[in-house]
Amino acid sequence: MMGSVLPPCVDDAPQPAIAPAARALTEAMAAIYGRGWCDGTGGNFSCVLQQEPLLLLMAPSGVHKGAVAPEALIEVDGQGTVVRGSGKASAETALHLAIVKQCQAGAVLHTHSQAGTLLSQWGLAQGHLELRDLEMLKGLSGITTHACSVQLPVLANDQNLQRLSSLAAPLLPQAPQGLLIAGHGLYAWGDTLPNAMRHLEILEFLLEQHWRQLLLRAVAPPPCT
Amino acid sequence: MMGSVLPPCVDDAPQPAIAPAARALTEAMAAIYGRGWCDGTGGNFSCVLQQEPLLLLMAPSGVHKGAVAPEALIEVDGQGTVVRGSGKASAETALHLAIVKQCQAGAVLHTHSQAGTLLSQWGLAQGHLELRDLEMLKGLSGITTHACSVQLPVLANDQNLQRLSSLAAPLLPQAPQGLLIAGHGLYAWGDTLPNAMRHLEILEFLLEQHWRQLLLRAVAPPPCT
Amino acid sequence: MMGSVLPPCVDDAPQPAIAPAARALTEAMAAIYGRGWCDGTGGNFSCVLQQEPLLLLMAPSGVHKGAVAPEALIEVDGQGTVVRGSGKASAETALHLAIVKQCQAGAVLHTHSQAGTLLSQWGLAQGHLELRDLEMLKGLSGITTHACSVQLPVLANDQNLQRLSSLAAPLLPQAPQGLLIAGHGLYAWGDTLPNAMRHLEILEFLLEQHWRQLLLRAVAPPPCT
Amino acid sequence: MMGSVLPPCVDDAPQPAIAPAARALTEAMAAIYGRGWCDGTGGNFSCVLQQEPLLLLMAPSGVHKGAVAPEALIEVDGQGTVVRGSGKASAETALHLAIVKQCQAGAVLHTHSQAGTLLSQWGLAQGHLELRDLEMLKGLSGITTHACSVQLPVLANDQNLQRLSSLAAPLLPQAPQGLLIAGHGLYAWGDTLPNAMRHLEILEFLLEQHWRQLLLRAVAPPPCT
Numbered sequence: 089m090m091g092s093v094l095p096p097c098v099d100d101a102p103q104p105a106i107a108p109a110a111r112a113l114t115e116a117m118a119a120i121y122g123r124g125w126c127d128g129t130g131g132n133f134s135c136v137l138q139q140e141p142l143l144l145l146m147a148p149s150g151v152h153k154g155a156v157a158p159e160a161l162i163e164v165d166g167q168g169t170v171v172r173g174s175g176k177a178s179a180e181t182a183l184h185l186a187i188v189k190q191c192q193a194g195a196v197l198h199t200h201s202q203a204g205t206l207l208s209q210w211g212l213a214q215g216h217l218e219l220r221d222l223e224m225l226k227g228l229s230g231i232t233t234h235a236c237s238v239q240l241p242v243l244a245n246d247q248n249l250q251r252l253s254s255l256a257a258p259l260l261p262q263a264p265q266g267l268l269i270a271g272h273g274l275y276a277w278g279d280t281l282p283n284a285m286r287h288l289e290i291l292e293f294l295l296e297q298h299w300r301q302l303l304l305r306a307v308a309p310p311p312c313t
Numbered sequence: 314m315m316g317s318v319l320p321p322c323v324d325d326a327p328q329p330a331i332a333p334a335a336r337a338l339t340e341a342m343a344a345i346y347g348r349g350w351c352d353g354t355g356g357n358f359s360c361v362l363q364q365e366p367l368l369l370l371m372a373p374s375g376v377h378k379g380a381v382a383p384e385a386l387i388e389v390d391g392q393g394t395v396v397r398g399s400g401k402a403s404a405e406t407a408l409h410l411a412i413v414k415q416c417q418a419g420a421v422l423h424t425h426s427q428a429g430t431l432l433s434q435w436g437l438a439q440g441h442l443e444l445r446d447l448e449m450l451k452g453l454s455g456i457t458t459h460a461c462s463v464q465l466p467v468l469a470n471d472q473n474l475q476r477l478s479s480l481a482a483p484l485l486p487q488a489p490q491g492l493l494i495a496g497h498g499l500y501a502w503g504d505t506l507p508n509a510m511r512h513l514e515i516l517e518f519l520l521e522q523h524w525r526q527l528l529l530r531a532v533a534p535p536p537c538t
Numbered sequence: 539m540m541g542s543v544l545p546p547c548v549d550d551a552p553q554p555a556i557a558p559a560a561r562a563l564t565e566a567m568a569a570i571y572g573r574g575w576c577d578g579t580g581g582n583f584s585c586v587l588q589q590e591p592l593l594l595l596m597a598p599s600g601v602h603k604g605a606v607a608p609e610a611l612i613e614v615d616g617q618g619t620v621v622r623g624s625g626k627a628s629a630e631t632a633l634h635l636a637i638v639k640q641c642q643a644g645a646v647l648h649t650h651s652q653a654g655t656l657l658s659q660w661g662l663a664q665g666h667l668e669l670r671d672l673e674m675l676k677g678l679s680g681i682t683t684h685a686c687s688v689q690l691p692v693l694a695n696d697q698n699l700q701r702l703s704s705l706a707a708p709l710l711p712q713a714p715q716g717l718l719i720a721g722h723g724l725y726a727w728g729d730t731l732p733n734a735m736r737h738l739e740i741l742e743f744l745l746e747q748h749w750r751q752l753l754l755r756a757v758a759p760p761p762c763t
Numbered sequence: 764m765m766g767s768v769l770p771p772c773v774d775d776a777p778q779p780a781i782a783p784a785a786r787a788l789t790e791a792m793a794a795i796y797g798r799g800w801c802d803g804t805g806g807n808f809s810c811v812l813q814q815e816p817l818l819l820l821m822a823p824s825g826v827h828k829g830a831v832a833p834e835a836l837i838e839v840d841g842q843g844t845v846v847r848g849s850g851k852a853s854a855e856t857a858l859h860l861a862i863v864k865q866c867q868a869g870a871v872l873h874t875h876s877q878a879g880t881l882l883s884q885w886g887l888a889q890g891h892l893e894l895r896d897l898e899m900l901k902g903l904s905g906i907t908t909h910a911c912s913v914q915l916p917v918l919a920n921d922q923n924l925q926r927l928s929s930l931a932a933p934l935l936p937q938a939p940q941g942l943l944i945a946g947h948g949l950y951a952w953g954d955t956l957p958n959a960m961r962h963l964e965i966l967e968f969l970l971e972q973h974w975r976q977l978l979l980r981a982v983a984p985p986p987c988t
Contacts, residue, residue, distance in 0.1 A: 127899075127902075127964040127965065127967070127968045128899065128902035128961045128962075128964045128965040128968065129902055129961060130898070130899055130902060130965075130968075152957075152961065200898065200899055200968070202968075202971055202972055202975060205897065205898075205899070205972055206972060206975050206976060206979060209896070209976075209985075210979065210985045211985070212985070213985055213986065213987055214985075214986050214987075221434070221470075221496045222430065222496045222497075223355070223425065223430075223470060223494070223496055223497035223498065224352075224353065224355055224425055224430070227352075227353035227354055227355060232472075233472050234470050234472070234496055234497065235470075235472075245896075245898060245909050245910075247907075247908050247909070247910075269898070271896045271897045271898055271909055272897075272898035272909065273898065282377070286353045286354060286377065287353075289352040289353045290352065290353040290355075292352070293352045293353065293355075293425070293427075296427055297427055297430055297431060299975070299979060300427060300431050300524070301431060301434075302979060302982075302983040303528065303978065303979065303982060303983065304431060304435060304524060304527060304528065305983075306982040306983040307527075307528060307531040307532055307757075307982055308527040308528065308530075308531040310434075310435045310436065310437070310438055310439075311438065311439050312438055312439075446659070446695075446721045447655065447721045447722075448580070448650065448655075448695060448719070448721055448722035448723065449577075449578065449580055449650055449655070452577075452578035452579055452580060457697075458697050459695050459697070459721055459722065460695075460697075507602070511578045511579060511602065512578075514577040514578045515577065515578040515580075517577070518577045518578065518580075518650070518652075521652055522652055522655055522656060525652060525656050525749070526656060526659075528753065529656060529660060529749060529752060529753065532752075532753060532756040532757055532982075533752040533753065533755075533756040535659075535660045535661070535662070535663055535664075536663065536664050537663055537664075671884070671920075671946045672880065672946045672947075673805070673875065673880075673920060673944070673946055673947035673948065674802075674803065674805055674875055674880070677802075677803035677804055677805060682922075683922050684920050684922070684946055684947065685920075685922075732827070736803045736804060736827065737803075739802040739803045740802065740803040740805075742802070743802045743803065743805075743875070743877075746877055747877055747880055747881065750877060750881050750974070751881060751884075753978065754881060754885060754974060754977060754978065757977075757978060757981040757982055758977040758978065758980075758981040760884075760885045760886070760887075760888055760889075761888065761889050762888055762889075
């Protein structure tokens with residue numbers, strides 16, 4: 089059975105060819121690298137090319153994500169097997185697939201930012217990071233007021249990504265379009281690549297804001313009236 | 314009655330066409346995004362196309378402000394109704410209109426920066442942030458010496474923008490070309506778009522400086538002679 | 539008497555025309571703006587077009603230094619009078635001229651950076667900032683080892699630039715290619731524009747480093763063996 | 764005896780000409796400058812053109828590393844003598860050569876970043892900086908799990924680079940593709956230029972992360988469950 093071809097990677101009309109999705113994903117990766125969120129060969133990025141059967145477009149493991157050519161991307165099936173292109177799929181593909189399947193995500197963006205790494209270790213003992221009372225939260229799908237509190241899950245890091253994905257699974261339905269892996273970084277997602285990018289920018293903003301809040305409140309509490 | 318066409322958005326000679334103003338506003342938005350001041354779909358930006366009757370050019374709600382095409386901008390009348398272009402006007406249009414009317418502003422720039430968000434929460438209890446003794450203050454229209462003290466108003470955030478605008482109204486005449494909404498961000502304005510940009514850069518500089526001052530003075534007070 | 543034409547603004551062979559110096563200065567200003575060191579209309583920048591009689595090329599007062607066209611620069615004589623171009627000379631021209639005359643500078647770059655502003659206020663009571671034991675100091679002309687201590691003068695800000703220049707004068711001969719004005723920013727200079735740019739980058743690096751040192755040492759002193 | 768021509772500077776097939784290696788090295792230097800890691804004339808960068816006899820391609824001493832033309836690079840032999848091109852070899856060539864010979868490095872990148880300078884002084888008394896439990900460590904060749912601890916050596920700075928290189932020599936075999944010189948900066952290396960760049964990005968990330976960890980943990984320890 090041939091699955092229906094649905095490319096949620098791009099916002100435009102359905103694209104039968106892979107080229108626009110590949111170009112959109114490599115441009116997204118270059119922009120993310122430009123912000124310092126995937127130095128070295130850190131991070132990984134995928135988008136759904138087809139839902140039935142599932143087909144993910146992603147960067148191969150171990151390459152620099154800031155300068156990948158569209159032709160160098162690989163296609164991976166729902167079991168994480170490379171079905172097109174040369175290169176190995178990252179071990180982290182397991183978590184990308186779990187997010188795509190459980191959250192109906194069309195794109196998953198995994199970054200290694202300074203604030204994400206810092207707060208993922210800081211919040212591990214509590215198991216989550218609380219983000220609240222900020223207008224920026226409204227940039228996350230489904231949130232309509234700043235007067236809310238969001239719990240970003242924090243999981244311990246694990247080189248066994250199947251085990252890590254199993255632990256992540258029960259947290260995904262309530263996760264605010266993202267989760268943190270301790271000492272590792274952020275996963276953000278969305279139903280399309282542009283929406284995943286928006287969620288990534290929002291969550292990275294909130295993480296950077298959170299650690300500045302922690303510093304400032306600790307050393308210089310706000311004055312009273 | 315046809316209103317007179319006065320495009321205060323650009324510094325040059327009067328422009329009968331909308332194109333130069335639209336290009337100037339989208340370039341300003343792209344520059345603001347490049348500085349990290351409107352991540353996600355945060356922020357909004359407008360300039361006056363015509364004073365009588367009032368006509369505002371602005372970005373539609375919910376789009377990424379860093380990559381708006383000039384043709385995608387909308388025109389909004391003095392009641393906040395979209396009169397040209399497709400897309401919804403942001404709820405924040407109410408505050409843009411209040412500022413334009415009360416401050417004779419030709420452009421209003423609303424950002425979500427790290428320092429603006431941080432200090433808007435920090436200064437809420439006091440209701441203002443005091444900025445003083447800095448040469449950069451002279452970049453704000455009407456200030457001619459560093460030896461002055463400026464109070465940047467801080468208002469509580471509110472999803473009801475009509476109510477928020479009513480609370481802002483009495484503060485606008487004394488506001489130093491800007492005000493903060495707590496947990497939300499900065500509004501800056503000016504009689505033309507270039508002057509609003511200058512005020513935005515100045516106020517964002519002063520906010521970034523203010524939180525560094527708070528940190529440094531708290532942990533390492535200056536040495537005496 | 540016609541003075542000899544010596545353009546120390548550029549490193550290359552003597553340039554009879556003003557164009558290369560104007561282009562070099564506007565490119566330097568755009569690069570400085572790109573680093574966030576002259577937001578708003580902050581900062582000013584000059585280079586010597588001719589020594590005898592003195593002729594300075596500089597940006598007019600009140601313009602945005604990041605986007606000045608070479609043709610928009612003005613020429614100023616040794617008394618600070620505009621002798622060519624349209625626009626007003628900044629009041630700060632007095633200090634530019636004092637530095638050029640006393641330090642044989644070929645270019646003077648005056649910035650408003652975060653670290654410069656912060657530490658200029660922090661160091662005012664002592665009257666200087668001590669920079670020491672850093673390899674980067676060797677980028678300043680005349681310094682050949684990191685094992686040295688340099689005192690960067692800090693003067694109180696003053697809207698009377700003649701008075702400020704008189705107070706600066708006795709400090710200039712010992713100043714390490716730069717000085718700070720409190721709550722205002724840094725002046726850096728060099729015998730040519732490229733050397734002034736090098737000194738500016740070095741001093742801005744050292745200022746940013748200094749405030750990070752102050753923060754880190756105050757809250758987390760180095761571990762002993 | 765003519766040595767074999769092996770250009771480990773570039774990942775591609777062997778290049779008989781110097782041009783691709785020179786272009787790759789100048790592009791790397793421009794990118795490093797763009798990140799603020801070699802301001803002024805700070806830093807130095809080399810790659811191996813030929814192993815037997817050893818031939819290093821590098822920037823001459825005292826130039827701005829962000830804007831070197833490929834033709835302006837010099838070639839240096841295994842004793843640090845310039846054998847091609849005009850300009851002086853930096854005194855730091857001695858340490859580049861020691862690293863190339865002892866670590867089989869194909870490229871050596873020496874930066875002056877804020878975090879590297881700060882932590883090199885902070886860690887000097889202990890003689891090393893401990894980096895641990897971070898996924899980013901896996902970007903360093905030979906490391907396969909985040910659950911590890913890496914000791915980045917820290918040496919005292921010395922203007923006598925022969926003496927400094929002798930002190931570095933016994934530390935190089937265990938060094939994690941890099942070492943710090945106190946108050947000076949980072950040396951990072953790799954078997955090829957792209958791998959050296961990857962190690963540089965990883966180590967700079969880890970240094971920036973380390974000082975943020977020190978700040979945050981000191982003033983706002985993580986909450987317990």
